[in-house]
Amino acid sequence: MRFWFMLLLAITVIGLAPATQAVDIESWETEQGMRVLFAPAPTLPMLDVRLTFDAGAARDGDRNGLARLTSNALAHGTADMDADAVAERFEAVGTQFNTTSARDMGIVTLRTLTEPDWMAEAIDVLTEILAAPAFPEDDLNRERRQMLQALQRQRQEPGSVASRRFYQLMYGDHPYGNAPSGSEDTIPTLTRAEVESFFRQYYTAGNAVLAMTGAISREDAEALAERIAQALPEGGRAPALEPVPKLDGPVTERVAFPSEQAHIFMGAPALRRDDADYYALTVGNHALGGGGFTSRLFREVRTARGLAYSVHSSVRPMAAEGPFVIGMQTGTDQIDEALEVLREELQRLHQEGVDPDELEASQANITGGFPLRLASNSDIVQNLGMMGFYDLPLDFLAAHNDRIDAVSREEVHEVIQRRIDPEALVTVVVGGEE
Amino acid sequence: MRFWFMLLLAITVIGLAPATQAVDIESWETEQGMRVLFAPAPTLPMLDVRLTFDAGAARDGDRNGLARLTSNALAHGTADMDADAVAERFEAVGTQFNTTSARDMGIVTLRTLTEPDWMAEAIDVLTEILAAPAFPEDDLNRERRQMLQALQRQRQEPGSVASRRFYQLMYGDHPYGNAPSGSEDTIPTLTRAEVESFFRQYYTAGNAVLAMTGAISREDAEALAERIAQALPEGGRAPALEPVPKLDGPVTERVAFPSEQAHIFMGAPALRRDDADYYALTVGNHALGGGGFTSRLFREVRTARGLAYSVHSSVRPMAAEGPFVIGMQTGTDQIDEALEVLREELQRLHQEGVDPDELEASQANITGGFPLRLASNSDIVQNLGMMGFYDLPLDFLAAHNDRIDAVSREEVHEVIQRRIDPEALVTVVVGGEE
Structure with missing residues (x-):
């Protein structure tokens, strides 16, 4: 029997009556325009890195599913390193790596130990991927197939069907009408060129936020931010989304x-x-x-x-x-x-x-x-x-x-x-x- | 795309080359024979409590599913407090509460804030449940139904079918042959009296281990352990399981x-x-x-x-x-x-x-x-x-x-x-x- 009483949906916080720990947050921007937020956390010898890009399904346009396919395919390696090699190199140094996407964001996360050799290898692999993802056609095929299978499963679940339709009716032609999981019509037609172009346009330094917490110094955090920003494509922030029209009736x-x-x-x-x-x-x-x-x-x-x-x-x-x-x-x-x-x-x-x-x-x-x-x-x-x-x-x-x-x-x-x-x-x- | 490179299945640890934090563990036994392990963790104002009983499916005997039914039904309250009242009281003080079971263990977990009033209320509800669970017939009916539905779902999944059969063939008549989720034959026949008796026999102070970590003093930890041990039925440790016979061929x-x-x-x-x-x-x-x-x-x-x-x-x-x-x-x-x-x-x-x-x-x-x-x-x-x-x-x-x-x-x-x-x-x- 599971009772999870998470009272709080809101993002809650700090500074209240019972003794709490404060989170010290430092922030700066790299030369390439990447925003950085860093909270030192010296207790455990590990580092959490979270890169968010304004690259969610809201940027799909009429190619619904493109953001998800890009994010899924990102981990499949570079010209010099296939998906297994990526996985093997991360694994050899105990690193957890993940990519995902939602309506607003494309997200890349990495957790590494701060033991210097291991952290250096983890950051090497991360920056190699960000600098030159290969998006090989074979992997894209498998990702497209898996996305279609996921949609099939959603069609079997009344809750998923309801949620999807709910967003469509609320948002209509607004970009939020796009489901992050894509659609049966568009997924098979998404091309490698479109994925590559989506990456170049939205996974840029200027369109990125780098969040870090862990047992590293401000100096190391700055050096790491610099390496990541240099690895990313150049480019500025995506334009603001248009406001959502008000519903005029039920x-x-x-x-x-x-x-x-x-x-x-x-x-x-x-x-x-x-x-x-x-x-x-x-x-x-x-x-x-x-x-x-x-x-x-x-x-x-x-x-x-x-x-x-x-x-x-x-x-x-x-x-x-x-x-x-x-x-x-x-x-x-x-x-x-x-x-x-x-x-x-x-x-x-x-x-x-x-x-x-x-x-x-x-x-x-x-x-x-x-x-x-x-x-x-x-x-x-x-x-x-x-x-x-x-x-x-x-x-x-x-x-x-x-x-x-x-x-x-x-x-x-x-x-x-x-x-x-x-x-x-x-x-x-x-x-x-x- | 999800890559989780959890290298380590083994329980791993402390004391290695990169800087690590040590976990200070204190241990004692209450008068009633309940073993206690406590690790102070003063940073965050919260307390995690984990009670494990030698009360898993290995104790089902020929009543397969009895351990799980008991554990599921435990949170449904007392004569004075139904399941909703339990949930409401925990929720009012932001407490997370959970019961579950596996082959070896029946497990009760609780996470509370250490703000004194809130923690006191969380512990009150916990000890009331442990002292006098009601196991009302209506709730048992619902739990039986849900367990049968879970089995139905397992029958649709080839991986679940294989895993279940794998344990049956490895363990045969040994108690580990019992699946924690029970069986279609036995679940409908499990009675309230059997649940009550299973609880009295296995959820005892002498058959329990209390693990705690959080922002409380040793003194408070001892007082808490005492209250929990007093709430539990009296009784000693379950007898050791018999050794598993060796397979004599493929x-x-x-x-x-x-x-x-x-x-x-x-x-x-x-x-x-x-x-x-x-x-x-x-x-x-x-x-x-x-x-x-x-x-x-x-x-x-x-x-x-x-x-x-x-x-x-x-x-x-x-x-x-x-x-x-x-x-x-x-x-x-x-x-x-x-x-x-x-x-x-x-x-x-x-x-x-x-x-x-x-x-x-x-x-x-x-x-x-x-x-x-x-x-x-x-x-x-x-x-x-x-x-x-x-x-x-x-x-x-x-x-x-x-x-x-x-x-x-x-x-x-x-x-x-x-x-x-x-x-x-x-x-x-x-x-x-x-």
């Missing part, structure tokens, strides 16, 4: 699916990552459905009516307006009642805001969970990458809890009214008959 | 399955956790197939013959003789060739042992990876639990690398010859036609 879609449970998503584009409304909306969402067992949605949907085993809401800020999302599963005979409850609770929050107890409990839960969110070097380097990518201030972590605590009931109410329109939501239901 | 089974790839497991019972042969066998296994891209099996199976995308071998020491296992997937038309290669490589290792370069590279890889294996409090508390459960010496972590480095070629060869008989292996192939 959009509801039911998709038949032979599943026992219906999967429901309800929500709308809501918030950019750098928007100051983040704090008030996070507190309001926590009271609605972000706080698990103590949230309004949970009490009404599960405890009072027994409609579902769980229900959840979240705010997912992104480079352009990321979504506010409510998600749940329910029996196919209870879909209408479930939708009604979700709408009622959202209407009530919209009209009344949160009460003083909810405000206080939500603030305490969000701020109190900091140590669980920054407990490992992986957590820290992930936060640094996020902060650099979205141009958040360097005191984001240190000031976060004060900002959450400073939110008033009036602000929560005002922000919910301005950011979430209960009359203009996308609702997707997958399950049961049409 | 056992091979082919199972038809409509899958593209055939799943192969090959191996035999090999080693107890407290056996000093562990170090030499770990080094030998690393050279054979534990070292990923640089191993003999990988080079022969993938690089030389292209039979599989990956192949791997491991040693899994347990309370009684845990298995040595080789696992791979291959095309259904290449099964015979693949089996031949695996047997040849094992024969060659048996006859020749490892060469000097392999010995050195294996030792360096195993010992060098320590920091990646003990990088988080979760890692540390898991190691403490393992050490306490298997009665390993308190210097296990600190001395591990010296013991690996002390292994000679002669020892590796001698231990492989004594521990692994290439003429008495279980081989299971699932996939293709019969």
Whole structure:
């Protein structure tokens, strides 16, 4: 039986009542325009490196899947070193290496021991890959096949079908309408030349953020940043994404699916990552459905009516307006009642805001969970990458809890009214008959 | 694309060339006979608690699934507090709580912040559950249903089918023949009285190991251990498991399955956790197939013959003789060739042992990876639990690398010859036609 009570969806932080460790963050920019965030962490003899590029599915254009294929194929080596040789060299020095992508980002991560010979070899392999990836045709074929197989599996899962359709309806022709996993139509047609060109255009020094945490000196961190920046293609920052158009009314879609449970998503584009409304909306969402067992949605949907085993809401800020999302599963005979409850609770929050107890409990839960969110070097380097990518201030972590605590009931109410329109939501239901 | 180069299957450690942090371990026993291992970790304001009981599927007897059902149902509350109330109280103080079970162990874990009020509440809920779990009939019904559904899913996966059958053939009537997930025959017949009785018999103070790491004092750790020991049923240690009988010849089974790839497991019972042969066998296994891209099996199976995308071998020491296992997937038309290669490589290792370069590279890889294996409090508390459960010496972590480095070629060869008989292996192939 698994109970994971991660209270906090928000990125939480530092500086609260119980003794905490501060994360010292240093930041600079290399000559090539690569932003760097570095947090020394001398305790363990290892180094975490996280490179984020503005190279996610939002940059696919009409070639959906191109960002993912590029990121998947990046590790397959160079003209001098095939995929097995890459793997073997990393393995010989105990290095963990990974590439992935999402809507906003293409991500390269590396964890190495700081023993000098081993770290030097790990950095050599990393920079060789970044300097001249080969994207061999054989490997691209295998990646395309695996991406198509992954899509096939998604088609079997009602939750995946619902999520994919939810984003399509929220974002339409906006770049966020592109699924990171690509589409059956486009994947087979993506060419090696397109992958190469995508890499040259978006995996550039000026379009990159380098986050590092570990047991190295500032001097070594600077030298490492310099090597990585020099290895990357030259080039500046990708242009800002266009704003997401507001929905002008409700959009509801039911998709038949032979599943026992219906999967429901309800929500709308809501918030950019750098928007100051983040704090008030996070507190309001926590009271609605972000706080698990103590949230309004949970009490009404599960405890009072027994409609579902769980229900959840979240705010997912992104480079352009990321979504506010409510998600749940329910029996196919209870879909209408479930939708009604979700709408009622959202209407009530919209009209009344949160009460003083909810405000206080939500603030305490969000701020109190900091140590669980920054407990490992992986957590820290992930936060640094996020902060650099979205141009958040360097005191984001240190000031976060004060900002959450400073939110008033009036602000929560005002922000919910301005950011979430209960009359203009996308609702997707997958399950049961049409 | 995911590359995880976790070099080390073995539990690795401390004290090697690059600067490392030592884990200070304190140990004592409570009056009730509960063993305690505690590692102070003052940096982060949190506490990890891991309780392991000799209460895994090896204690199922002829009621296969009973250990898992008990462990699953444990979190469902007490007479005064149902499952939702448990969840809500943990959540209100940001606590993560989990119960699970394997062949050897029943495991209860808890992570709490050390803010005094929150920690006190987390410990209150934990001890209330341990003192008087209710095992309500409704919840047991749901758990039985979910366990049966999990078995159904396993039946669809050739790898799960192969693994289950592999253990059955290796262990037969020995308690390790019981799958932790239970069986379709027994699960529906398990009664509440049996669960209650299993709990009273095996979740006792004398049958428990309490591992703790976090920002609390020795004094607080002792008080906490006392409270947990008092909450648990009284009782001593479960009797030692009987030794696993040696296989007296090869056992091979082919199972038809409509899958593209055939799943192969090959191996035999090999080693107890407290056996000093562990170090030499770990080094030998690393050279054979534990070292990923640089191993003999990988080079022969993938690089030389292209039979599989990956192949791997491991040693899994347990309370009684845990298995040595080789696992791979291959095309259904290449099964015979693949089996031949695996047997040849094992024969060659048996006859020749490892060469000097392999010995050195294996030792360096195993010992060098320590920091990646003990990088988080979760890692540390898991190691403490393992050490306490298997009665390993308190210097296990600190001395591990010296013991690996002390292994000679002669020892590796001698231990492989004594521990692994290439003429008495279980081989299971699932996939293709019969």
